[in-house]
Amino acid sequence: MRPTNLCLLSAMTLALAMTTALAQPATPDKFGLMKKPIEGLMVTGRRTFTQALRDGAIAMRSHYLTFGIELADGDYPEERMVISSPPPGGTVGEFLQDLFRQVPTYEYEVVSEHAVSVYPRGAKEDPNDILNLRVPRFDVDGEDAGVVLVFPQQFIAELRAKLAPPTPGQDQLFMYIGPVSPGPKVTLHLRDVTVREILNAVTVATENPKGDGPDDAPCSWIYRTRTHTGEVKPNWGTLFSLPPNWKELVHPARSQQ
Amino acid sequence: MRNLIQLGLMIAAALLSVAPLSGQCQMIYNVSVYADASVSSDLSTIYAYSSGADNSTTCNCTHSNYQATLTVYAPNGSKVSRTQPGMQSSDSMATNDLMGTYDAVAQQALNCSCFGQVLATASVPARVSPTVTIPAGISYVLYGPDAVGYNLVQAIGTPPGGQYAWSVTPANRLSFSNGLMPGVAQLQANTPSAYQNDTVLTANYTYSGTAAVPATTSTTVTVYRYLTQGSYNPISFSPPTYGYFGNVYYSVYAQPGQLLVLASGLSVIESVSQTSSNYSGAAVTFQGNAQTNSSGNIVDYLAVKSNNPLPANLKIINDQEIFVEGLYVRDNTVTFSNSTATIGNNGPYN
Numbered sequence: 001m002r003p004t005n006l007c008l009l010s011a012m013t014l015a016l017a018m019t020t021a022l023a024q025p026a027t028p029d030k031f032g033l034m035k036k037p038i039e040g041l042m043v044t045g046r047r048t049f050t051q052a053l054r055d056g057a058i059a060m061r062s063h064y065l066t067f068g069i070e071l072a073d074g075d076y077p078e079e080r081m082v083i084s085s086p087p088p089g090g091t092v093g094e095f096l097q098d099l100f101r102q103v104p105t106y107e108y109e110v111v112s113e114h115a116v117s118v119y120p121r122g123a124k125e126d127p128n129d130i131l132n133l134r135v136p137r138f139d140v141d142g143e144d145a146g147v148v149l150v151f152p153q154q155f156i157a158e159l160r161a162k163l164a165p166p167t168p169g170q171d172q173l174f175m176y177i178g179p180v181s182p183g184p185k186v187t188l189h190l191r192d193v194t195v196r197e198i199l200n201a202v203t204v205a206t207e208n209p210k211g212d213g214p215d216d217a218p219c220s221w222i223y224r225t226r227t228h229t230g231e232v233k234p235n236w237g238t239l240f241s242l243p244p245n246w247k248e249l250v251h252p253a254r255s256q257q
Numbered sequence: 258m259r260n261l262i263q264l265g266l267m268i269a270a271a272l273l274s275v276a277p278l279s280g281q282c283q284m285i286y287n288v289s290v291y292a293d294a295s296v297s298s299d300l301s302t303i304y305a306y307s308s309g310a311d312n313s314t315t316c317n318c319t320h321s322n323y324q325a326t327l328t329v330y331a332p333n334g335s336k337v338s339r340t341q342p343g344m345q346s347s348d349s350m351a352t353n354d355l356m357g358t359y360d361a362v363a364q365q366a367l368n369c370s371c372f373g374q375v376l377a378t379a380s381v382p383a384r385v386s387p388t389v390t391i392p393a394g395i396s397y398v399l400y401g402p403d404a405v406g407y408n409l410v411q412a413i414g415t416p417p418g419g420q421y422a423w424s425v426t427p428a429n430r431l432s433f434s435n436g437l438m439p440g441v442a443q444l445q446a447n448t449p450s451a452y453q454n455d456t457v458l459t460a461n462y463t464y465s466g467t468a469a470v471p472a473t474t475s476t477t478v479t480v481y482r483y484l485t486q487g488s489y490n491p492i493s494f495s496p497p498t499y500g501y502f503g504n505v506y507y508s509v510y511a512q513p514g515q516l517l518v519l520a521s522g523l524s525v526i527e528s529v530s531q532t533s534s535n536y537s538g539a540a541v542t543f544q545g546n547a548q549t550n551s552s553g554n555i556v557d558y559l560a561v562k563s564n565n566p567l568p569a570n571l572k573i574i575n576d577q578e579i580f581v582e583g584l585y586v587r588d589n590t591v592t593f594s595n596s597t598a599t600i601g602n603n604g605p606y607n
Contacts, residue, residue, distance in 0.1 A: 043405050043443055045434040051402055054522065058406055147502075147558055150545035154562060164541040171538030173500075173567070175593060176560040177577060178545035179525040182504065217521075217551040227544070228526045237546035240522040246551070 023097040027109040034093030034110065036063040040243065048079035049103055050222065050239070053118070055084055056095045057241035064114055064242050064249050065092065066207070067220040068200045070131055072105065072120040073232075076224045112204040114218065117196075124196070130234055131196035131223060133159060138190040138198050145183035145206045146238050149199060149221040151176045159195055163234060181238045183219035184209030199223075199236075209250060217242055218250060282316035288375060292363035294329070294383035300416050302349050303383050305329050307363030309344040318371035326364040329383075332357030352385050354416055356467035359383040387469040389414045389421075389462035394474035397516055398431055398456075400446040400481060401582025403523050403548065408444035412460030412472055419464030426457045430478050449480040453514045479511035481518065481581040483605045489559065491597050499567050502560035505600065509555060509581055515607070519553035524582050527557075532574040532590070538565075540573055555579065559591065559598045567595040 025034065040059035047055060050069060057065035071079070082102045096116070100106060108118045123129050135158045140148060143155070153160040154176055166172055186205040190198060199221050209216040220239035227233050243249070291308040307327045311320055325346035328338040333355060339348040344365065352359075362380040369375050395410040412421055423433045423442045430450070434443045440460075450456055454475040462469040484507040491501035509518040526546045534540050550556055557579075561567065571594055579587040590601035 041409065041438060041441065045443070047402070054403075055406065058522070146547065146556075150547055150558070151543055151560075153543055154560065163543075164539075167539060171563065171565050173536055173538055173540045173561060173563040173565075173573075175540065175542045175573065175575070176502070176545075176558060176562070177529045177542060177575065177591065178527050178558060179547040179579075180504070180545065180556050180558045181547050181550045182556055215550055215552075215556070228546070229528070235543075235545055238548065240548045240551065242521075242551070 023100040023104075025096075025109050026107045029093075029110040031110055031113045033063075033065075033113065033116070034091060034096070036060065036065075036092045038090055038092060038095055042084070044084050046081055047084045049075070049082055049099070049106075050079065052082050052084040052099055054239060054241045056092070056099075058243050060092075060243045061245060062249075063092075064218065064246055066115045066203050066218050067222070067239060067241060068111070068115060068117045068196070068203055069220070069222040069239070070119040070123055070129075070196070071222065071224050072123075073225040076226050077228050077230060111200050112207065114207050115200060115203050115220075117200055119196075130159070130162065131194065131199070133162060133195045134192065135159070135195070135198070136192060138188065138193060140202075141187045142185045143187075144180070144215075145186045145202050145219045146180040146215075147182065148186065148202050149183075149219055149238050150178060150180045150236050152195060152199060152236055156195060156198065181217065181219060181240060182215040183238070184216040207250075216250070217246060283314065284316045284318060284371070285314040286369075286375060287312040287314070288365060288367065288377045290325075290363050290365035290377040290379045292327075292361050292379040292381040294359070294361035294381050296352075296383055296385050298415070300352060300354070300385055300387070302351055303329055303359050303361070303385065304349050305347065305361035305363075305383070307346045307361075307365070307379075309363075309365035309377065311344070311367060315369075318369050320367045320369055320375075322366075322368040324366045326366070328362045328364075330360040330362065331355060332359065354418075354465060356385050356387065356465050359385060386467050387414055387416065387419055387462055387464035389460050389469040389472045391458070391460055391472045391474045395444070395458070395476050397477045397479050397511075397514070398444050398446050399479060399511070399518065399520055399523075400449070400584065401523060402445070403582060404520055405443050405445055406522075407520050408446070410442050410444060410458060410474070410476075411438070412440045412442075412462065414440060414462035414464065414469060416464060419462050419469075422461040422463075424459045424461065426459070430456045446478045446480070448478065450478045450513055453477045477514055477516075479514065479516050479518075481509055481523075481584045481586050482512040483510050483607055484508065484555065484579065484587045485510065486600065486602065489598060489600060491559075493596075494562060497564065499563045499565060500561040501597065502558070502562070503598075505557045505559060507555040507557065507579075507587070509549065509553065509586065510607075512607070517553075518549075521549050521551050521553055523549040523553075524580075525549060525555050526580050526583075528578040528580075529591075530576050532576050534573040536568065536571060536573055542575070549581070555581070559593075561593050561598070569595055571595040 039061040042059035043055040206218040326340040327346040329350040487506035491503035577589040588603040
């Protein structure tokens with residue numbers, strides 16, 4: 001083999017090794033989530049990054065997956081596309097690695113038995129990232145998780161002040177208007193946490209809902225820096241990423257009755 | 258029990274007459290043979306049968322040594338053959354997935370004491386071709402990329418292992434992408450149906466170069482058109498926080514067919530703009546986005562919150578447009594007072 005070909009082969013091998021390593025979770029999976037199977041039929045083909053994440057979660061049958069997703073500026077409303085071609089009978093780990101190989105500017109980590117946190121590479125260390133805003137305390141008692149995830153500024157005074165700084169001597173009134181997926185009611189008391197940690201904690205708190213209503217589906221969240229019209233305006237939303245049999249998974253005891 | 262496909266029945270008869278001498282018995286041969294063949298439902302086997310009958314007028318002759326022979330010829334020239342004493346025979350042949358026309362040839366032989374061996378022959382073709390069905394169909398196709406997971410349709414070809422190809426009429430109505438499993442198509446709506454069931458999906462299936470008769474199913478390509486609304490019953494915040502909050506539930510309807518959409522995970526976004534306000538301070542609007550909930554509803558959150566008591570005459574009017582999967586489905590005039598929000602529906606209504 002000629003030296004040029006050897007160099008090319010070495011470079012390709014190195015690149016493959018690097019992209020494979022980059023597609024691994026950023027931190028060890030303490031919960032074994034990466035080994036969970038994806039049993040169902042999954043939508044394939046050209047999808048947006050967030051659609052593809054949802055597709056994989058919806059195709060699960062014996063487990064479920066939730067997400068906390070931070071989209072990079074510029075990735076909405078024109079979302080980056082991926083080719084989703086999951087291997088039959090694959091695992092969550094294989095599915096995510098396949099996706100993140102295609103979007104190496106993102107990374108992810110497992111934060112609970114069900115939840116995966118997704119963010120632009122380096123975002124967690126970015127002091128200007130609003131999700132890294134640290135708050136001394138966060139208390140909610142019996143609030144709809146979906147409302148907290150879509151309108152966190154209603155529950156986090158420091159975030160609200162950052163987004164709408166008060167003018168001395170002028171009253172403020174806040175209107176919150178928009179769709180939510182209410183989700184289970186959550187009670188949380190957290191200290192010295194970031195906005196990202198709060199949102200992830202809310203998502204994790206929805207994993208074992210105590211209620212029994214139609215809206216007690218575990219919630220995923222998504223953060224965007226722009227609106228759907230392209231206006232620069234931080235905004236939050238929820239994702240429904242559950243398989244069709246989610247009630248059996250969330251309330252296994254009740255489903256067997 | 259194997260389900261057999263009746264392919265045909267061929268009857269042949271040998272009718273011969275021998276000119277009688279005056280005043281003598283007239284010798285008439287009347288030997289019939291029937292051939293029949295069928296194909297197993299999985300196309301793996303050809304089953305062939307033969308049956309003979311001798312209704313000859315034999316006069317002083319005798320007929321004996323009846324033998325029924327059945328031969329099945331494959332399209333590639335190979336054959337199986339079986340001879341049994343008597344008037345009936347049967348045989349089978351494995352197709353080994355070889356498509357084409359097989360021939361079952363039945364031959365009935367007998368010995369006549371007067372004239373020697375007599376033969377009667379019949380044959381019947383047995384066509385082995387792949388089949389395709391669409392067992393469940395799909396009654397409607399939902400619009401939008403988040404709905405693709407609901408828009409799955411499956412064709413089943415026999416024998417398995419062939420190639421599927423889908424088409425639609427009218428051609429621009431929707432597009433296909435292959436699903437994870439062979440025969441499963443993901444449908445993405447492009448243009449809505451003019452009326453219900455005006456769209457025909459066709460599944461073509463080819464196995465080993467032989468095409469099956471295509472299977473078809475009718476469907477309706479729908480688009481989200483309007484919402485119906487539940488009530489808004491706000492809950493007040495407790496001082497030192499002032500204002501109220503609550504949810505409004507909407508059902509999503511698609512046309513044609515006034516279909517109540519029960520799909521969760523459809524994208525819901527809103528455009529909200531303030532039309533007028535008599536609030537003297539700073540009125541800040543926060544918006545969010547979500548997807549249809551687990552019941553397929555849009556749940557819209559409306560809240561007003563302040564650290565100061567709301568003015569008694571508070572009146573802030575907003576225009577609210579709601580979109581499902583990017584399609585405009587509702588325009589509201591939302592008026593916030595000091596105790597509740599009222600929602601004026603500006604349509605669309607159907």
